[in-house]
Amino acid sequence: MSSPTVGDLLRHWRLERRLSQLELAGRSDTSARHLSFIETGRATPSRTMIVHLSEHLEIPLRERNRVLLAAGYAPAYAEPALDTAAMDAVRGAMRQVLAGHEPFPALAIDRNWTMIDANGGVGLLLTGIDPALATPPVNALRLSLHPDGMAGRITNLAEWRGHIFARLARQAQITGSAELADLLDELRCYPGGEVELSLPEPDQAVVPLRIEHDGAELSFLSVTTVFGTPMNVTVAELAIESFFPADEDTMKRLTANAR
Numbered sequence: 058m059s060s061p062t063v064g065d066l067l068r069h070w071r072l073e074r075r076l077s078q079l080e081l082a083g084r085s086d087t088s089a090r091h092l093s094f095i096e097t098g099r100a101t102p103s104r105t106m107i108v109h110l111s112e113h114l115e116i117p118l119r120e121r122n123r124v125l126l127a128a129g130y131a132p133a134y135a136e137p138a139l140d141t142a143a144m145d146a147v148r149g150a151m152r153q154v155l156a157g158h159e160p161f162p163a164l165a166i167d168r169n170w171t172m173i174d175a176n177g178g179v180g181l182l183l184t185g186i187d188p189a190l191a192t193p194p195v196n197a198l199r200l201s202l203h204p205d206g207m208a209g210r211i212t213n214l215a216e217w218r219g220h221i222f223a224r225l226a227r228q229a230q231i232t233g234s235a236e237l238a239d240l241l242d243e244l245r246c247y248p249g250g251e252v253e254l255s256l257p258e259p260d261q262a263v264v265p266l267r268i269e270h271d272g273a274e275l276s277f278l279s280v281t282t283v284f285g286t287p288m289n290v291t292v293a294e295l296a297i298e299s300f301f302p303a304d305e306d307t308m309k310r311l312t313a314n315a316r
Contacts, residue, residue, distance in 0.1 A: 062095040063107065063128035070114045070124075071096075085113045094183045106128045117232050118293045119168075136290040139173065147284070147292055154282065158299050160315030162277070168294035169236050170198045178300075178311070181270055182207060195202065196226065202244050207211045211276055214249045220264040273310060276284070276303035 061069070078096075080122035082089040087106075093101035104109070107128055111121045122132035137143045162178035172195040183191060202218060210282055211217055222241065225245045229237035248259040255261050266277045277300040289294035302308035 062098055062128060063102060063124055064098050066120075066124045066127055067092075067102075067110060067114070068096040069233075070116050071083075072112075073230070074097055074114055076114075079108070079191075081113060085110055094198065102128060103131065104128070108133060111311065115231075118287065118290045120233060122290070133291070134288070134290050136149075139291060139295075144291065145204065147295070150284075154297055154299075160311050161300055161302065161305075163297060163299040164197060165295065165297050166197050168232065169240065170196050172200075173295075181275075181311075182268065183312075184270060185210065187249070198240065198244060200313070202247050202249065207268065208249055210269045212269055213265070216264060217266055218244075218249050259301065266300065267276050270310075275307045277301060277307065278303045 067202060071078070076084075077279050078089040078092045082092050089095050091100065095102050095106075104125065107124055107130070108121070111124060116124065118134040119136075122134055122136075125132055138147060151174060155165065156228045158178065159176050162176065162182050164175040164179055165173050167173055183200075186200065186207060187203075190200050190203055190206050199220060201211075202221065203209050208214055222245065225237060225244070228234070229241060263278050266279060268275050268277070280299045280301060282297040282299060284295060286294050302311060
């Protein structure tokens with residue numbers, strides 16, 4: 058099977074974003090005729106045009122490199138290892154966020170939900186899990202929903218699974234990641250039920266994570282933090298998942314435990 062052309066890839070992402078050639082042309086200040094020529098191979102886009110279209114199609118940086126390579130250009134976005142000197146400032150900022158969130162749980166993940174760092178508060182979420190699940194590389198979603206992981210202590214497991222599945226399906230669609238699609242299939246095979254996402258209760262803001270700990274139920278709201286202006290693949294694919302107390306009792310218990 059031949060490799061996809063630059064036109065094939067741009068058409069794929071345009072269709073993923075549910076845009077017509079005319080709509081994309083209007084957004085990117087070009088003509089629908091020129092876009093048609095690019096997609097069919099009758100015209101070869103410049104490096105600048107590929108980056109320009111990629112911005113308007115919101116193509117992930119990793120995939121932008123693939124589009125550039127298909128057109129015969131060098132990748133534009135570096136992918137340095139996180140432990141290199143070039144990433145010192147990023148690692149420092151990430152660890153500051155994690156440490157500043159204690160005593161509440163927070164963890165750093167990559168694009169496949171592999172845990173790359175965590176603060177001390179995460180320990181209470183991991184009570185009683187199978188040690189094999191905590192052997193690196195650790196996948197945060199597998200750890201959460203596996204029957205030998207946190208699942209047995211999550212008191213609203215079906216609701217939480219429904220939330221995770223919807224989020225992961227959307228992430229897989231946006232990024233075009235086969236790895237995330239495979240992870241979703243794996244997680245769906247775990248026991249625990251799944252609920253359809255429905256309209257929230259009048260006083261419900263988000264789906265909480267409710268987990269049993271030391272005979273009490275702790276309730277958390279999760280917040281995702283990403284770097285605002287990523288210029289390389291590694292930074293673009295980093296995220297921090299922070300868990301905040303969702304009620305006063307959880308706040309008191311965690312604060313008292315920290316003391």
